[in-house]
Every structure is written in structure tokens, then in C-alpha cells.
Amino acid sequence: MAREKKKKCPEGTADWLLTFGDLNSLLLTFFVLLVSQAHFDVIEIQMILSPFQGSFGVFAGGKTLTPGRFADLGNTLENLPSTDKGRGMAKAYKEAVSVFQAEIKSRKVVVDITERGITISLAADAYFKKASAELDIEAARSVLEKLVALFNRADFRDKNIRIEGHTDDVPTDINGPWPTNWHLSTARSLNVLDYLVDFGANPKKFGVVGYGEYQPIFPNDTEEHRSKNRRVDIVILREI
16 A cells, blocks of 8 residues: 655745845834824814814714715815914914913913914903993003014914904993994904004904804803803914
């Protein structure tokens, strides 16, 4: 009876494959090191992704992408801020927070960043006389001077700025100097602009609007909420 032939053992792996495997391992290690050292700034990411707010369900307040919204998506993509612009706004936001640290702690100023840009919100109760468009200049001088100095910095010099007045829903005296909250909110915005220009701001950069009681940030159901709705927002607009 013939013996069964033994199968020949396969030859070892080619030497070049060992070198290739080592190279892949080194590349993977290098990539992991790069990722671990990377710095991801939440503010920068927020500014870069801000135009998509409300377009997809994965974002807060998102909606299903309907055919109509899909048709507009191309325009949104074209208007998406570049990484450099997103980083620029993030840097500017951090500067603003640093400048108004004391006012933020005392709740006289709120600094926020949104898809529109950077909003520096002045509490009307802190800087205006009660039920009046007249600025309490002794209280407001410091914050106005800080605003002008901020606007003259390199990160803000080319930005357009809009001053937006807001009130609560308590009606004004119809026979007084401001017959509606629109008149009052607009007058407050104009007075802020006048002082900023007097202190050295470039008037060509500014626009002014008064919204009255129609854009509250809180329901007007308590005095605390009404006081927060009484404000003047200085919006440093994001470049499109």
C-alpha cells in the first residue's frame, strides 16, 4: 500500500511584507498621536456649523430636510463660513468675554455667540433711567468706552455692527415722549450709537433698529423675566 505523500509546509511570509506591516503600524501610531494632540475648540465648531442650525434633526431644534429646504441647501453651503472665519469669530468672542468679565459677573452684560455673530447685550435697567431712553452716562461710560476699544481691535475692525433695542410688554405712556415701545427701543439704540460715536467709534459700521416688545428672550410673566427682556443688543455681524 502506497504511503500518503506528506503535504509540503508553506514557505514563510516574504520579508518585504514584514517591513510593510511595521510601516503600517508606525503610520497608525503616528496618526493616533496627531489626533490625541489635536485641539478641538467648541466655539470654532459652533461657528463653522452655525448655518446648518435647524436644517437637520441631529441639531437642537432641527427639522426634517424637506424638498424645499433641500433646494435651498446649495445656497447654505455656499454661505458656509470658512474655517478661518469660524476661528476668527471664536477668537473675537473670547476677546469680548475677557473685556466684559466684570460686567458679566454683575449681570449687567451678557455676551453670546450665535449664527448671526457675537451679541453683547446691555441690561437696560443697569444703564438707562427708568422708563426712559436717556442713558445714565455715569453708569454706562465704562462699558461704552470698552465697546469702542473692542471695536477698534484688529479682530473687530472690519466687522459690521447692529444696535438693537428691546423692551418688555408693558405699554408706554401714549402721551409721553415715546408713545410705543418701538419708539422707546429705537431711541435707546440711537442714544447708545450717539455715545459710541462720541467716544471714537466709526459710524459707518453701524445700523440701528428697535424691536419694541416683539423679540423677548423670556416670557413676560414675571418682573425678573421682564427686566431681562429690557435690553440693548450690540450684534457684531458674522461675515457671509
